[in-house]
Amino acid sequence: MRTILSIGVDAAAYGMVLFIISIGLSIMMGLMRVVNLAHGAFAMIGGYIASYVLQDYGLGYGVAIAVAVAGTIVLAYPLDLLLYRRIYRNSDELTQVLLTIGITFLIIGVANYLLGPTSKTIPLPPSLSGPTDIGFRMVPTHRIFVIICGVVTALALWFLIEKTEFGIRLRAAVDHNQMADALGIRTEIIYSATFALAVGLGAFGGVVGAEILPIEPFYALRYMVTFLVVVSVGGAGSIGGALAASLLLGLADTTGKYLAPEFGEFFFYLAVILIVFLFPRGLFGRAY
Amino acid sequence: MTLLLDVQAVSKSFGGLHVNENVSFSLSAGDRVALIGPNGAGKTTLVNVLTGDLPPTSGRLIFCGEDITKLSIENRVQRGLARTFQITRLFKTLTAAENVALAVMQRRRITSRFFSPATDLPGVREEWQELLSILGVSHLAHRPVASLAYGQQRLLEMAIGLALHPKVLLLDEPGAGVPHDEAPKILEALDRLPKDIAVLMIEHDMDLVFKFAKRVLVLAGGRLIFEGTPESVTADHEVRRAYLGSYADASRGS
Amino acid sequence: MSMLQTSATPRSAGLPLQRELVGGLTVAVLGVVGYFLFPDDLAFLTRLVALALLVLSLDLVTGYCGIATLGHAAIFGVAAYAAGNACIAGMKDPIALLGVGIVAGVAMGLVSGVLIARFRQLPQLVLSIAFGQLIAALANKLSSVTGGSDGLAGIEPAPVLGIFGFDLYSRTAFVFSLTVLVIVFMVLLRFVNSPFGLLCRGIRDDDLRARMIGASVYPRLIVMYCVSGAVAGLGGALMAITTGVVGLDSVGFERSAEALVMLVLGGTGNLWGGLVGTIIFQIFAHVVSATNPFHWIMLVGLLLILIVVFAPRGIVYSAVTLFNRMFRREVAS
Numbered sequence A: 001m002r003t004i005l006s007i008g009v010d011a012a013a014y015g016m017v018l019f020i021i022s023i024g025l026s027i028m029m030g031l032m033r034v035v036n037l038a039h040g041a042f043a044m045i046g047g048y049i050a051s052y053v054l055q056d057y058g059l060g061y062g063v064a065i066a067v068a069v070a071g072t073i074v075l076a077y078p079l080d081l082l083l084y085r086r087i088y089r090n091s092d093e094l095t096q097v098l099l100t101i102g103i104t105f106l107i108i109g110v111a112n113y114l115l116g117p118t119s120k121t122i123p124l125p126p127s128l129s130g131p132t133d134i135g136f137r138m139v140p141t142h143r144i145f146v147i148i149c150g151v152v153t154a155l156a157l158w159f160l161i162e163k164t165e166f167g168i169r170l171r172a173a174v175d176h177n178q179m180a181d182a183l184g185i186r187t188e189i190i191y192s193a194t195f196a197l198a199v200g201l202g203a204f205g206g207v208v209g210a211e212i213l214p215i216e217p218f219y220a221l222r223y224m225v226t227f228l229v230v231v232s233v234g235g236a237g238s239i240g241g242a243l244a245a246s247l248l249l250g251l252a253d254t255t256g257k258y259l260a261p262e263f264g265e266f267f268f269y270l271a272v273i274l275i276v277f278l279f280p281r282g283l284f285g286r287a288y
Numbered sequence B: 001m002t003l004l005l006d007v008q009a010v011s012k013s014f015g016g017l018h019v020n021e022n023v024s025f026s027l028s029a030g031d032r033v034a035l036i037g038p039n040g041a042g043k044t045t046l047v048n049v050l051t052g053d054l055p056p057t058s059g060r061l062i063f064c065g066e067d068i069t070k071l072s073i074e075n076r077v078q079r080g081l082a083r084t085f086q087i088t089r090l091f092k093t094l095t096a097a098e099n100v101a102l103a104v105m106q107r108r109r110i111t112s113r114f115f116s117p118a119t120d121l122p123g124v125r126e127e128w129q130e131l132l133s134i135l136g137v138s139h140l141a142h143r144p145v146a147s148l149a150y151g152q153q154r155l156l157e158m159a160i161g162l163a164l165h166p167k168v169l170l171l172d173e174p175g176a177g178v179p180h181d182e183a184p185k186i187l188e189a190l191d192r193l194p195k196d197i198a199v200l201m202i203e204h205d206m207d208l209v210f211k212f213a214k215r216v217l218v219l220a221g222g223r224l225i226f227e228g229t230p231e232s233v234t235a236d237h238e239v240r241r242a243y244l245g246s247y248a249d250a251s252r253g254s
Numbered sequence C: 001m002s003m004l005q006t007s008a009t010p011r012s013a014g015l016p017l018q019r020e021l022v023g024g025l026t027v028a029v030l031g032v033v034g035y036f037l038f039p040d041d042l043a044f045l046t047r048l049v050a051l052a053l054l055v056l057s058l059d060l061v062t063g064y065c066g067i068a069t070l071g072h073a074a075i076f077g078v079a080a081y082a083a084g085n086a087c088i089a090g091m092k093d094p095i096a097l098l099g100v101g102i103v104a105g106v107a108m109g110l111v112s113g114v115l116i117a118r119f120r121q122l123p124q125l126v127l128s129i130a131f132g133q134l135i136a137a138l139a140n141k142l143s144s145v146t147g148g149s150d151g152l153a154g155i156e157p158a159p160v161l162g163i164f165g166f167d168l169y170s171r172t173a174f175v176f177s178l179t180v181l182v183i184v185f186m187v188l189l190r191f192v193n194s195p196f197g198l199l200c201r202g203i204r205d206d207d208l209r210a211r212m213i214g215a216s217v218y219p220r221l222i223v224m225y226c227v228s229g230a231v232a233g234l235g236g237a238l239m240a241i242t243t244g245v246v247g248l249d250s251v252g253f254e255r256s257a258e259a260l261v262m263l264v265l266g267g268t269g270n271l272w273g274g275l276v277g278t279i280i281f282q283i284f285a286h287v288v289s290a291t292n293p294f295h296w297i298m299l300v301g302l303l304l305i306l307i308v309v310f311a312p313r314g315i316v317y318s319a320v321t322l323f324n325r326m327f328r329r330e331v332a333s
Helices: A001-031 A039-057 A061-087 A093-115 A141-163 A165-175 A177-183 A187-208 A222-236 A239-259 A259-280 B043-051 B073-079 B097-108 B124-134 B150-163 B180-191 B207-214 B236-254 C019-039 C041-065 C073-088 C094-116 C121-141 C171-193 C195-205 C208-210 C217-243 C255-266 C271-290 C293-312 C315-330
Strands: A131-133 A139-140 B005-015 B019-029 B032-036 B058-063 B081-083 B168-172 B199-204 B216-219 B221-228
Touching: A001 A039, A001 A141, A001 A165, A001 A187, A001 A239, A001 B236, A039 A061, A039 A093, A039 A187, A039 A222, A061 A093, A061 A139, A061 A187, A061 B124, A061 C293, A093 C121, A093 C255, A093 C293, A131 B073, A139 B058, A139 B168, A141 A187, A165 A187, A177 B124, A187 C121, A222 A239, A222 A259, A222 C121, A239 A259, A239 B032, A239 C073, A259 C121, A259 C271, B005 B043, B019 B043, B019 B058, B019 B216, B019 B221, B032 B043, B032 B207, B043 B081, B043 B199, B058 C271, B073 B081, B073 C208, B097 B124, B097 C195, B124 B150, B150 B168, B150 B180, B168 C041, B180 B207, B180 C094, B216 B236, B221 B236, C019 C041, C019 C171, C019 C271, C041 C073, C041 C171, C041 C208, C041 C255, C041 C271, C073 C121, C073 C217, C073 C255, C094 C121, C121 C255, C171 C195, C171 C217, C195 C217, C208 C217, C255 C271, C255 C293, C271 C293, C271 C315
Parallel strands: B032 B199, B032 B216, B081 B168, B168 B199
Antiparallel strands: A131 A139, B005 B019, B005 B058, B216 B221
């Protein structure tokens, strides 16, 4: 029973981290049809910035998150302008894979050159670092915090996409790209805004998830596949799909690690292959 | 007349949208039929259902006595039901000769050969050369398709259709986008189609329709509202109402 | 331009097999040049040949069929482990070991093809990565077969044809590998210009169109994956035979990604591109890799970005275009 509860909390927290990071990638893929393998690199940059702000300036955790998100967007924007715009929508996927792997490698190299190969800690504030009593058991507070972050992110995105002017334009651009162009909706601006949103969410997830996915230079490569898998299983562009896929994969991975640590990875990838092969459009998604 | 393709009460809907409703007609050997209708009448959807690109919601397709409703695209082509595309879809990095040769080789079931030189195979070479010369594009044989003018690509599209030796050939707007001076070549190519095959042409250009078709089908709002001779189509009241009014717009617009 | 001629243009006056003979001879000459340029580094050249086979194999599925895969090293690595284990189990003859590599490669190609060639776009990419990672995870865990992270060591093949023993200076290894490459290259030149090769290029351009001329796409792609597997398997077996060790890096993601980099550097859909890309990338790596590996990854990243932006069709194509332009200008003036 204790194991089941531990697995449950860990799986939910891990799943929520996957969700927060991957949802940006999912929205970007749904709208711009771009397989962005460098998404994890942006989460990593967010983590690095937060670590730097907390350790060298001693600012608060909340401030660190805000600076990390804004900083990552600022750093990534030139990449959108110079590189990503070439591959939105109308390029073949080989080009997208090559360009975004290139960006990933470049960021890994630069991160290591500037910050060294060791992993960086993002110290938690005292209010988040201890255990919390949830009535019948003690659970690490940070896990609860991550789960709440995930739920809030999902709700905020749902509101943004379903209820705001931006969301209407975004959905119009996804469903009828040319028509949106014809109607004078400036897809370019929507693309840039979406890119910023995706990168910002990635950075946010990178920071709050650093306890679970530690920040080090090979972060970008190590979890590249995992984020991509979430989008593929959930279906590109679907919030509910990404949430369900994240929790499902979080559960599969955590259970595997608890019960069969030797073959955890093996079962994870086996599950991925089976799901993607049987449901190529994702469990819940639309056609990509 | 041998019955080749029998379309039996075919309907196709997407969600609640009925794009084709209860469409029935048949094509026999030697038929020259035009399918016309205003934009959005469901013509392209119908072609996609006939070729197997889309499954029909209900209805049956009988080809040479065999129910092909559930057959895949490639199986239908292998039995002799071929099409050309409205938007030219050629193998764009291959040369014109390679495009046609590939269709010839596929028809002859020799594309599994691993170690013979593709376009030079005896028999294949003569055949693609003849097809290109029929359509008057022999001089373009070794140019990559992507570098050809649109009208030339349309002609090549026809050549590929012919290379498959179909029993029934569906031509999706063969005249669309062809410059005026090349239009006669399309007609010439249509004239050279083997007499015993059935041809169903979807076309907006009424000149081409009148010159080519012996029978006209009119699709409007997803339903077949008329079937008869080209001469009688313009006289039909329902057709005039449903179609010819918007045809004037369509021809000016496109 | 004649070197680039992958399209089957009928040649007016040409010997039969001319293209294949010229190709084989060129590769052999390149090998001899390498032999004299790097006499002390034949082990490096031998490795280069094995990797060239992997890249040629990748070109068959990526360049000729349009399948973007990041899991191709799985085939290469499994074949290397198969040949290595066969050797340790007592099958010492190098040519028989190549046979083991081919069989393992075809088997892996079949599985890869069934999984990866089924779909396009995102599912295809994810399946290719997941399959590669699955094999890598297995290789890591099944240490009784693979030696785990220590690698599979103790592969000591018998002399080639019972005469030429594998020496410390890798002379035999290099000549043996080069011979395999020359033969494979000639066979592939013939193969990609066959009706089957032409159909695969058609499928790459437009798979719906290919079905509309009556071709069944999925089975063809699986067959191509098997051929590709045989070539990658030969490369893997060569690696095992000539280096005597098989490490986890043989199956890893980095190996798959690196193969893709080499391929696009030279140019996809063109056997010469794959070959030239491998040579340039490996020499570059050989010279630079003495420095920090992290600098290396940065350089590879930069290189990839530059290729996509400035030479999307690979440097062989760009070089030929540049050459033609300069040559024509000369003629004009």
